[in-house]
Amino acid sequence: xxxxxxxxxxxxxxxxxxxxxxxxxxxxxxxxxxxxxxxxxxxxxxxxxxxxxxxxxxxxxxxxxxxxxxxxxxxxxxxxxxxxxxxxxxxxxxxxxxxxxxxxxxxxxxxxxxxxxxxxxxxxxxxxxxxxxxxxxxxxxxxxxxxxxxxxxxxxxxxxxxxxxxxxxxxxxxxxxxxxxxxxxxxxxxxxxxxxxxxxxxxxxxxxxxxxxxxxxxxxxxxxxxxxxxxxxxxxxxxxxxxxxxxxxxxxxxxxxxxxxxxxxxxxxxxxxxx
Amino acid sequence: xxxxxxxxxxxxxxxxxxxxxxxxxxxxxxxxxxxxxxxxxxxxxxxxxxxxxxxxxxxxxxxxxxxxxxxxxxxxxxxxxxxxxxxxxxxxxxxxxxxxxxxxxxxxxxxxxxxxxxxxxxxxxxxxxxxxxxxxxxxxxxxxxxxxxxxxxxxxxxxxxxxxxxxxxxxxxxxxxxxxxxxxxxxxxxxxxxxxxxxxxxxxxxxxxxxxxxxxxxxxxxxxxxxxxxxxxxxxxxxxxxxxxxxxxxxxxxxxxxxxxxxxxxxxxxxxxxxxxxxxxxxxxxxxxxxxxxx
Numbered sequence: 001x002x003x004x005x006x007x008x009x010x011x012x013x014x015x016x017x018x019x020x021x022x023x024x025x026x027x028x029x030x031x032x033x034x035x036x037x038x039x040x041x042x043x044x045x046x047x048x049x050x051x052x053x054x055x056x057x058x059x060x061x062x063x064x065x066x067x068x069x070x071x072x073x074x075x076x077x078x079x080x081x082x083x084x085x086x087x088x089x090x091x092x093x094x095x096x097x098x099x100x101x102x103x104x105x106x107x108x109x110x111x112x113x114x115x116x117x118x119x120x121x122x123x124x125x126x127x128x129x130x131x132x133x134x135x136x137x138x139x140x141x142x143x144x145x146x147x148x149x150x151x152x153x154x155x156x157x158x159x160x161x162x163x164x165x166x167x168x169x170x171x172x173x174x175x176x177x178x179x180x181x182x183x184x185x186x187x188x189x190x191x192x193x194x195x196x197x198x199x200x201x202x203x204x205x206x207x208x209x210x211x212x213x214x215x216x217x218x219x220x221x222x223x224x225x226x227x228x229x230x231x232x233x234x235x236x237x238x239x240x241x242x243x244x245x246x247x248x249x250x251x252x253x254x255x256x257x258x259x260x261x262x263x264x265x266x267x268x269x270x271x272x273x274x275x
Numbered sequence: 276x277x278x279x280x281x282x283x284x285x286x287x288x289x290x291x292x293x294x295x296x297x298x299x300x301x302x303x304x305x306x307x308x309x310x311x312x313x314x315x316x317x318x319x320x321x322x323x324x325x326x327x328x329x330x331x332x333x334x335x336x337x338x339x340x341x342x343x344x345x346x347x348x349x350x351x352x353x354x355x356x357x358x359x360x361x362x363x364x365x366x367x368x369x370x371x372x373x374x375x376x377x378x379x380x381x382x383x384x385x386x387x388x389x390x391x392x393x394x395x396x397x398x399x400x401x402x403x404x405x406x407x408x409x410x411x412x413x414x415x416x417x418x419x420x421x422x423x424x425x426x427x428x429x430x431x432x433x434x435x436x437x438x439x440x441x442x443x444x445x446x447x448x449x450x451x452x453x454x455x456x457x458x459x460x461x462x463x464x465x466x467x468x469x470x471x472x473x474x475x476x477x478x479x480x481x482x483x484x485x486x487x488x489x490x491x492x493x494x495x496x497x498x499x500x501x502x503x504x505x506x507x508x509x510x511x512x513x514x515x516x517x518x519x520x521x522x523x524x525x526x527x528x529x530x531x532x533x534x535x536x537x538x539x540x541x542x543x544x545x546x547x548x549x550x551x552x553x554x555x556x557x558x559x560x561x562x563x564x565x566x567x568x569x570x
Contacts, residue, residue, distance in 0.1 A: 159527065160527065163353075163527055189362055196355070198353065199364070200363055201362075203361075217352070217353055219351065
């Protein structure tokens with residue numbers, strides 16, 4: 001027994017360290033303690049209840065669609081380009097409802113830029129290389145907010161405290177103009193530049209979209225390791241990047257900062273962090 | 276100009292441990308400046324005039340490239356100067372940070388070149404031969420490898436030249452063949468040499484307990500004073516930096532701590548630490564001149 005004493009002690013030490021590390025959790029709000037996993041879900045459901053149209057997870061239910069019907073028509077029309085039709089006819093076993101016309105790879109259940117099927121009634125992604133921008137000018141609404149940081153100030157990088165506005169509004173909602181065919185990213189880029197607000201993005205070819213790393217010097221991971229920028233259009237967090245979201249006249253774009261992979265702003269991580 | 280070299284190895288090693296360690300971590304521009312200037316001056320004192328040219332030859336391009344490269348990938352900072360072609364902002368902070376990071380890199384390289392002059396392999400083996408025999412031998416052999424390889428390369432190339440098989444003889448293809456031949460000789464030699472060194476050290480009983488080693492180093496009063504001074508300055512600087520007196524931030528806006536008396540004293544301590552070998556050299560020169568004038 002005495003011989004193996006140090007082995008037992010060593011094993012106990014390892015287990016203690018692992019338990020401590022598990023309890024300590026990740027570097028973000030809601031990740032610490034024993035009940036970290038359940039935390040996220042309760043927050044999601046709580047937030048979903050009062051805001052039914054905001055949830056992309058509610059796709060199974062007949063959710064209310066705040067999107068104007070014309071966008072669906074356009075999306076369907078866009079989908080009817082030749083190569084897409086060909087590939088569609090090859091994929092007979094498609095579970096995805098027809099008319100939405102997204103090309104889903106059967107082996108992964110996603111399209112070629114790793115996007116899950118878009119819920120019914122929501123606009124399909126339009127690839128930046130396929131966008132045709134006309135001179136027709138429309139308007140939409142844009143806002144950039146970081147309210148969630150105000151609730152999680154202890155998690156914020158101390159160097160960034162002065163960057164957070166007292167009311168959490170970086171760009172108050174206002175009507176901005178855009179040209180037909182432009183994406184959410186192009187509108188954000190133009191408005192941030194015009195209003196002299198700092199914004200950094202990175203092109204991610206694998207998702208065929210720009211990824212917004214930071215706005216007004218508030219970057220991803222500045223407020224815990226689950227933080228970053230997300231966008232919603234008409235209350236819905238698209239599950240694809242912002243360069244692939246083609247705007248319609250009157251759309252309401254909201255850029256929000258999340259500290260918990262979207263759970264604290266009413267989205268979910270499946271919506272894709274940041275677009 | 277090699278008075279500091281004659282000090283006890285522990286003094287030399289402590290000095291470089293502190294200075295290189297601090298140069299790697301202190302990002303305050305004043306600290307970077309102190310480190311760069313002292314490293315530059317000391318390397319010139321050790322290696323003579325031609326070190327100025329050699330130092331500038333790698334320093335200037337490196338600083339320039341880093342200063343240009345950093346803003347191309349880093350766009351953080353509140354002072355947006357302009358927009359890059361891809362519409363990401365070009366910020367003042369990222370440029371300043373690029374220059375400072377380059378200065379840090381260059382000054383560490385400079386200090387390491389001084390280290391190689393001062394801490395010869397016998398000193399290193401003397402310090403660590405007993406504690407970590409195998410490791411210290413490997414480290415000293417590694418550090419010696421490049422200069423030794425270059426010297427042997429010259430010997431081999433000269434020998435080959437006498438046979439008309441140098442890289443300067445013959446057509447393009449023949450030259451390449453000769454070059455490859457020399458390379459192959461050098462590879463064989465270096466492998467063989469490493470084994471020979473290991474065998475020879477083993478046959479001398481290197482690393483066996485009870486083995487004594489002759490050393491010429493004595494720890495006298497002069498070394499004691501120097502070691503005490505270096506330790507005091509180093510620990511004082513470390514204490515100051517732990518207290519946040521050397522705090523400096525680059526992002527999102529450039530900001531420093533308010534200059535207090537304590538901060539000033541920490542900077543002074545760091546400066547004294549960095550130039551301590553220079554002080555020793557200058558004092559020695561002056562003493563020599565005084566002695567000579569008395570004759």
